[in-house]
Amino acid sequence: MINKIKNWTISSTILIVLLILSLNGYSQSTYLQHFSTKDGLPSNSCFYTLQDSKGYIWVATDAGVSRFDGKVFETFSVDDGLPDNQILQIKEDRSGKIWFLALNGQLSYFLMASSLMKQITNY
Helix, strand or coil, X not given: CHHHHHHHHXXXXXXXXXXXXXXXXXXXXXXXXXXXXXXXXXXCCEEEEEECCCCCEEEEEECEEEEECCCCEEEECHHHCCCCCCEEEEEECCCCCEEEEECCCCEXXXXXXXXXXXXXXXX
């Protein structure tokens, strides 16, 4: 009877050790790609990110907004119609407009169909 208990204890211990070791072998590490000005962002300071319904990633920075298609960053600034280069937040509405809130409190939006940036002056 004592031999059976010893064998069961040893077998159980070996089984637990093997299970613990096998769990480590099947774990996956998460890969996060980092982007910077070297990759096309206008600034390394990111205030907000948004993935829109078309799959683009929008990045709000202190030097404008970038739209990332998975390969290339396209940057928009005051020269393209933003009210300020410091964009704090980005939202998408139901109609697909991408809205930007600037540090100076002004709103603007991006029309996908025409690729135009529009400022809201009276709100």
